[in-house]
Amino acid sequence: MRIIATMVVGALALAAGGQARAWSQETHRRIVLDAVQYMKNNPATTRYAQLAAWAQSAGIGIDQLAQVLGQSAYDVDDFADTYICGAITGDCVRAPLWSTTASFVNYSSYWHFQNHTRGRDAHGNDFGGYNYSQLTQAGDVDELAAGWLWNDHLDDGAGGMKGWFSDGSKYNTYGITEAHYRIGSTSSPSMYQDYQNFPFQPIDNLGQYWWSQFLASPTPQTVGYVLHTTDLLQPHHTWTSSGNNHSGWETWVNDYYYSEGFNSPALVTAALNDGTFGKCSGGAAADIRGVLTQGGAYSYRNGGVVLSSQAHEDRVRVARQTVPHAIAMAVVVLDCAALRVAAH
Numbered sequence: 001m002r003i004i005a006t007m008v009v010g011a012l013a014l015a016a017g018g019q020a021r022a023w024s025q026e027t028h029r030r031i032v033l034d035a036v037q038y039m040k041n042n043p044a045t046t047r048y049a050q051l052a053a054w055a056q057s058a059g060i061g062i063d064q065l066a067q068v069l070g071q072s073a074y075d076v077d078d079f080a081d082t083y084i085c086g087a088i089t090g091d092c093v094r095a096p097l098w099s100t101t102a103s104f105v106n107y108s109s110y111w112h113f114q115n116h117t118r119g120r121d122a123h124g125n126d127f128g129g130y131n132y133s134q135l136t137q138a139g140d141v142d143e144l145a146a147g148w149l150w151n152d153h154l155d156d157g158a159g160g161m162k163g164w165f166s167d168g169s170k171y172n173t174y175g176i177t178e179a180h181y182r183i184g185s186t187s188s189p190s191m192y193q194d195y196q197n198f199p200f201q202p203i204d205n206l207g208q209y210w211w212s213q214f215l216a217s218p219t220p221q222t223v224g225y226v227l228h229t230t231d232l233l234q235p236h237h238t239w240t241s242s243g244n245n246h247s248g249w250e251t252w253v254n255d256y257y258y259s260e261g262f263n264s265p266a267l268v269t270a271a272l273n274d275g276t277f278g279k280c281s282g283g284a285a286a287d288i289r290g291v292l293t294q295g296g297a298y299s300y301r302n303g304g305v306v307l308s309s310q311a312h313e314d315r316v317r318v319a320r321q322t323v324p325h326a327i328a329m330a331v332v333v334l335d336c337a338a339l340r341v342a343a344h
Contacts, residue, residue: 023234023326024254025077029070031230031323034263035330036066041265045272046331047280047338054341058220065220069334072224081177082107083155083170084195090163092155092170096148111181112231114202114293115240116300122199123185127293129202130240132195137307139243146196154178154192161193181205183212203229203237204289204296211288215340223337226288232296233326235303235318244307253319260316267324268331277328280336288336295329298322 023031039048040062055065084107085092095106113130115121117137121128128134132146153161157172174189181201192198207229214222231237236246257263271277276298277291303318 023231024250025074027250027254027257028073028077028228028230030257030263031326032070032073032224032227032330033066034268034327035227035334036062036069038265038268038327038331039334042269047335047342050338050342051334054218054338068220069224069227072221073227073230076112076225076228077105077109079108080106081171082110082173084149084152084173085155085161085168086163087151087153087194088164089168090166091168094171096145108177110198110200111177111206112203112228113200113237113240114204114232114296116238116296117240121202122191123182123187123201125185125202125205127202127204127296129200129205131197131199133197134199135240137239137241137244139241139246139307141243141246142241143243145242149195152195154189154198156189156192160189180209183208203231204292207292208287208289214337215286218337218341223334226333227330229292229333230295230326230329232292233299233303233322233329235299235306235322238296238300239304239307241307245310248310249306249315252315253323256316256319257323260319262319262323263327264320264324267320268327271325271328272331276325277332280332280339285336285339288333291329291332291336295325298325 036051039046039051043049051065052062055062058065080094083092083094094108110130114127115129115131115134116127118128118134120126121131121134132138132142135142154173155169155171156174158167158169160167160169160174162168174192178187178192178201183205185201185205207226210222210225214226234250236242236244236249253262261267277294280291299322302321305314306318309315
């Protein structure tokens, strides 16, 4: 199967134009910066005062805090925490050989989905993550990756699963990354024996893991990692596809972010007031997944057209819904963070 994938990689990778970044890394940064700026401009309706006090206690200004938060949200796409190993060679790598051709970030991006086209997953999560065998909207890049990775396994450490010729473990992804994101669910290494059936954990569990780290020891970096979950407002990540205009859409959003006013404060206010997200409460401050899933439900409900249409007017309409809601979700998460910091 890998031989076949190698033969088609050049043409298909160029046609695909990219893998799953969801929002581009720069868009992630912009969303966070705009969320902090919104709070700064609306202190009466947000917990800006507590956020600013946190920055001051750390000896930095609010704008510096925003930069750290934004950079951390950006950095999640660069995590070197997920290795997939060849079924024959046993070699474990964090990205495919064709990644530079197709702008494939790395395998860590597979933890950045929440599939709203299906119900509960094999782990018991209300919504699962990326699982090739469960896709309803598989696109060109999904098929290319599946052909390349067919029967490959997740790195589960030395002495675990191996290829025909070796155990090339480089990082115990199952015992570290998957375990971190297993929150409230069950798992076994056998679930990750063949790539085409991998039930990757959903992105809300990723967010909750980093949120738990923040609750234990509040740092801007851990909150920034949580804020990467604005991926949930990117429709490809709730309809769940690496293809179907995924890369083209994310590039387009970044290109038109300012000129089309996707970060309009009025639109953010409307998003905060339309019932999509509730106010941060004690419950949300402990388990952030409810807030995150609300964002996923919104993009699934309102953004599906961008998987099939590249029309400028369709993209503008969806982006003027989903980007302000991503900023609004970031505001709610930051309100929860400020509530936690103020209480301690």
